[in-house]
Amino acid sequence: MALEDLKEIVKKSITVGFLFESNKERLKWTSLNGDIGFSKEITNRNIHRPGLALAGYVELFSFDRVQIFGNTEIQYLQHLSFEDRIKAFETIFRFNVPCLVVTNNNPLDKELIGIATNHGISLLQSPFETTKLTYFLGDFLDDQFAPQSVVHGSFIDVYGVGILLVGRSGIGKSEIALDLVERGHRLVADDVVMVTRKGEGILIGAGTDVVKHFMEIRGLGFIDIRSIFGIRAIRFQKRVEVVVELLDWQPDGEFTRTGLDHGHISVLGVEIPHIKLPIFPGKNITVIAEVIALDYLLRHYGYDAAKEFASRLDATIASKSRGKRVIDYFEHDFE
C-alpha cells in the first residue's frame, strides 16, 4: 500500500479501567469506589473541568469527557450547604460522564461518593495538582486516540535520525537495516512499522509487541537483533524524520541530481522529507543512508549543501571569473 494513502486507524474508545491501570504508576491515583464504572467507555480525548455545570449551568456541558475536580471545584462544593452540595453533585452525575478525577488528594464526602457509585461512575483521586494531571492525562489520551497505521518497511535510528526505508518486497530493506545495525546504528522495527501521528507534524514509529526486534533475512530465516547485537542495537520508538524509498534502477527513471528538488511525502498527514534512491549492484546503500542522516542533521543546523553549491555558482557567474583552480599557484606538492 502506498505510503500516501495509508488507512488511518483511530481507536473509538478506551475503558475507564484501562485508563486507570495504564496510569496507576504515573498519576499515583486510587479509586474511591472500587472498580465501579471501570467498564464505561471514554470516547473523547479531551478533558473537562465542570465548574459551570456544578453551579447549575449545564447547557453545552461536555459531559462525555473525563471530568476533573481541581481545588476550585472542591472549594466551591465546600462553600455550599450539605443539601446544595448533594444537588450540585447530582446535577453532574445526571449526565453520562465517563469518570471523574479529583486532584490534590482532595477528600469527598462519602454521600457524594455514594452518588457516583449509584450512577455507576468511577471516582479517581490523584495527589497531583490539576495542571500536572491535566498535562499527563491529556498526553495519554492524545496518544490513545492518535491516528495509527502500519507501514511495510525497515525503520532505523541512524546517528539519531529516524530513517524509514520503504520499497517493494525483496528489494533488500532488511539487509540494509542489518548492515546499518552492524555499523553501530539502532533498529526500531523491521517489516512491520506501526506509525502514530503524535501532535501536529510529528510521526512516531515503533515495532509491534509480537515482533519486537526480530528480522527475517531471505535464505537465513528469523534472527533476533537484540540477542545478537545487544541492547545498543535496538530502540523501541523513534520520530520518523526521513523516508528513503528504494527503487529498481531504470535508465529513464527520474532521480534528483542536485538535491534542490527533494520532495516530501505525506504520511498520516505529516509531511516528511522523501528521498528516492535508485539501487543497482555495487551501490552501497548503507553508506548512503548514513550520509542521508548526516546531511539531514546539517540541514537541521542550517547548512544546505545543494543551496550552498548553487549560490557559489551564482556568485562565480556574477563575477565573470571562469574555471579557475581552487589554488592559484602551487609552488610544490605541499600546502
Place this chain on the structure above:
Amino acid sequence: MIEREVTIKNRAGLHTRPAATLVKLAAQFKSDFFINKDGFEINGKSIIGVMTLAAEQGAEMILRFSGEDENDAMAAVVELFERGFDEQ
C-alpha cells in the same frame, strides 16, 4: 484491484508454518498482496507481517491483490485458506 474476505479454519490459527506457506505462495505471483485484519493492513509477502496478525481460528480478514496476475494469485491464496493450510 480485487479483494476477498476469508476466515481462518484450522485450530492452531495462522501460526509459523502456515505463515511461511502463505508468503511462499504469494511470492510466486507478481501482484501486490495485502492482508487487512481489524483495520490494520500488512504486506502478505512479508512473513513477519503475516505473523504480526497472530490470527486465531475463526479470525476474519480481507485479502487484497493488485497486479497483472491478481486473479490467479487470489485463486491460489484463497484456496490455501479454504484448505485450512492443510491442517485440522
